[in-house]
Amino acid sequence: xxxxxxxxxxxxxxxxxxxxxxxxxxxxxxxxxxxxxxxxxxxxxxxxxxxxxxxxxxxxxxxxxxxxxxxxxxxxxxxxxxxxxxxxxxxxxxxxxxxxxxxxxxxxxxxxxxxxxxxxxxxxxxxxxxxxxxxxxxxxxxxxxxxxxxxxxxxxxxxxxxxxxxxxxxxxxxxxxxxxxxxxxxxxxxxxxxxxxxxxxxxxxxxxxxxxxxxxxxxxxxxxxxxxxxxxxxxxxxxxxxxxxxxxxxxxxxxxxxxxxxxxxxxxxxxxxxxxxxxxxxxxxxxxxxxxxxxxxxxxxxxxxxxxxxxxxxxxxxxxxxxxxxxxxxxxxxxxxxxxxxxxxxxxxxxxxxxxxxxxxxxxxxxxxxxxxxxxxxxxxxxxxxxxxxxxxxxxxxxxxxxxxxxxxxxxxxxxxxxxxxxxxxxxxxxxxxxxxxxxxxxxxxxxxxxxxxxxxxxxxxxxxxxxxxxxxxxxxxxxxxxxx
Numbered sequence: 001x002x003x004x005x006x007x008x009x010x011x012x013x014x015x016x017x018x019x020x021x022x023x024x025x026x027x028x029x030x031x032x033x034x035x036x037x038x039x040x041x042x043x044x045x046x047x048x049x050x051x052x053x054x055x056x057x058x059x060x061x062x063x064x065x066x067x068x069x070x071x072x073x074x075x076x077x078x079x080x081x082x083x084x085x086x087x088x089x090x091x092x093x094x095x096x097x098x099x100x101x102x103x104x105x106x107x108x109x110x111x112x113x114x115x116x117x118x119x120x121x122x123x124x125x126x127x128x129x130x131x132x133x134x135x136x137x138x139x140x141x142x143x144x145x146x147x148x149x150x151x152x153x154x155x156x157x158x159x160x161x162x163x164x165x166x167x168x169x170x171x172x173x174x175x176x177x178x179x180x181x182x183x184x185x186x187x188x189x190x191x192x193x194x195x196x197x198x199x200x201x202x203x204x205x206x207x208x209x210x211x212x213x214x215x216x217x218x219x220x221x222x223x224x225x226x227x228x229x230x231x232x233x234x235x236x237x238x239x240x241x242x243x244x245x246x247x248x249x250x251x252x253x254x255x256x257x258x259x260x261x262x263x264x265x266x267x268x269x270x271x272x273x274x275x276x277x278x279x280x281x282x283x284x285x286x287x288x289x290x291x292x293x294x295x296x297x298x299x300x301x302x303x304x305x306x307x308x309x310x311x312x313x314x315x316x317x318x319x320x321x322x323x324x325x326x327x328x329x330x331x332x333x334x335x336x337x338x339x340x341x342x343x344x345x346x347x348x349x350x351x352x353x354x355x356x357x358x359x360x361x362x363x364x365x366x367x368x369x370x371x372x373x374x375x376x377x378x379x380x381x382x383x384x385x386x387x388x389x390x391x392x393x394x395x396x397x398x399x400x401x402x403x404x405x406x407x408x409x410x411x412x413x414x415x416x417x418x419x420x421x422x423x424x425x426x427x428x429x430x431x432x433x434x435x436x437x438x439x440x441x442x443x444x445x446x447x448x449x450x451x452x453x454x455x456x457x458x459x460x461x462x463x464x465x466x467x468x469x470x471x472x473x474x475x476x477x478x479x480x481x482x483x484x485x
Contacts, residue, residue, distance in 0.1 A: 010105075013101025013103070014098060014105055019042045019044070023039045024038065031159050031160060032175070037071075041069040043068075045065050046208075048063045050121065051114065061108050061118070062081045064079040065077070065078060076177040080107070081097065082105070082107070082108035082111045083103055085104070092106045095110045109173065115165075116151055119169070119171070122202040122203075122218055123144065124145075125138070129206075133202070134204070135201070136218075137202070140168075149165040150165070151164070151166075161173045161175060168220070170219050171216055172216060172347075173204075173216040174215060175352075177213050178355060179208060179209070179211035180356035181214055183348050183349050183359050184349040185200075185214050187326070188217070191266050191267070195342075196259040200218070201219055202217070224340060226337065226339075227337060227338075228337065228338060229334045229379065236249070236380055236383035236402055239383075250406065250409040252338065253410045256372075257410040257415075257417065258416065259344075259417075261414045265418060276322045281316070284317075291434065292306070292309060292310070292313065292434075298445070301451065301455060302440060308461070309433060312462075313433065313434070315427075315430060316430035322427070325365060327363050328371075329348070329350035329359060329363070330350055331372050332371050333372070333375040333376070333379060334375075366420060366428050367435075369414060373411075380406070381399075383399070429461065
């Protein structure tokens with residue numbers, strides 16, 4: 001975007017100061033993911049005006065794409081910016097990006113008026129510049145447009161921002177933009193009406209540097225749905241606290257396994273499968289070994305276990321062939337919802353920092369299974385630590401027994417519903433260990449007080465190997481706080 005166009009979009013006083021202001025503001029947003037580092041430069045490459053209310057005394061809304069220079073990398077991010085006069089409501093203070101020339105520039109996702117305007121654009125199937133607002137369920141959206149739905153921004157921002165409209169819709173805005181159709185949109189379009197998936201209601205699409213890009217997806221909102229992480233950690237905590245009638249989570253987890261298997265079948269039918277043999281399997285095993293070697297450099301706590309861990313990886317594959325297909329790619333308890341009708345899998349976008357081409361590569365379904373097994377173990381660790389007395393032997397024993405039963409219930413439901421056979425666990429063990437090693441590095445870098453949580457699994461795998469040099473592991477002790485999902 002030229003400097004002249006930038007100035008025209010924002011006005012000269014704002015345009016002159018917006019880049020440095022965004023460089024200060026972006027590191028404060030969790031979805032930016034820079035670890036608090038300030039970008040060297042933030043450059044506006046596009047600014048599309050979504051509303052012109054500012055000419056009539058109300059807020060202006062702009063969809064802004066910025067190129068962020070951070071170290072040796074340049075990433076593109078979507079910002080929804082609101083502009084109001086400086087006598088605007090005090091709630092803008094916590095969302096403020098810049099105050100210049102009598103104008104307040106702020107995060108527009110916190111402004112119900114602007115977000116309602118965005119929903120209307122989707123309902124109307126509007127085109128604004130290169131942006132396309134696509135209604136997937138026009139009739140429902142037209143009804144919602146007239147209903148004046150209450151708007152609220154989701155509180156659990158991670159890599160994206162979600163906005164909820166009454167009890168009807170939820171809009172997910174992708175903050176980090178990647179060329180290509182976002183997998184979350186692609187999967188829901190291809191599997192429209194499939195079981196265990198939220199209903200797609202609309203999308204915001206466009207182009208970036210001549211390639212397609214997805215700015216947001218709109219889904220039906222499911223009232224009274226409960227996130228799997230909250231459901232499981234609450235139930236395990238009740239069990240550890242000795243409540244007289246704790247909820248039996250095992251039937252729920254068996255149903256969750258069945259839901260994952262059903263979605264795997266739908267993905268295989270929609271996107272096809274491939275048989276992976278010989279050299280490709282050897283290459284996958286080699287990549288796991290390389291990741292383990294690199295992880296041990298970043299997390300020396302892994303070094304004593306390396307010989308035994310390599311033996312685990314050497315057992316991949318368990319057989320001569322393996323099936324590869326589209327998978328969820330980032331499956332854990334935070335990516336599933338328990339509704340009154342059963343389980344839903346959500347957020348099929350994969351790792352936001354990875355190129356879309358990497359995210360849609362066919363993979364082993366065992367990676368999704370391993371991700372959920374890791375999440376179950378994290379949930380037990382969270383419940384143990386959050387409940388106090390984490391070193392109590394009785395609580396530790398109950399937690400270990402629950403993890404074993406929970407894993408068995410999930411796997412039983414998965415295989416019974418036609419998922420990949422899990423009878424020979426060598427392949428699954430390799431994928432789960434690969435995930436646990438990643439977690440050890442992540443916790444070492446970001447939350448060293450929590451590293452015992454994935455390290456427990458690493459020790460368990462090492463101890464199970466012949467001539468292993470690691471002793472049996474206990475549940476993590478001595479730390480408090482929330483455990484990552």
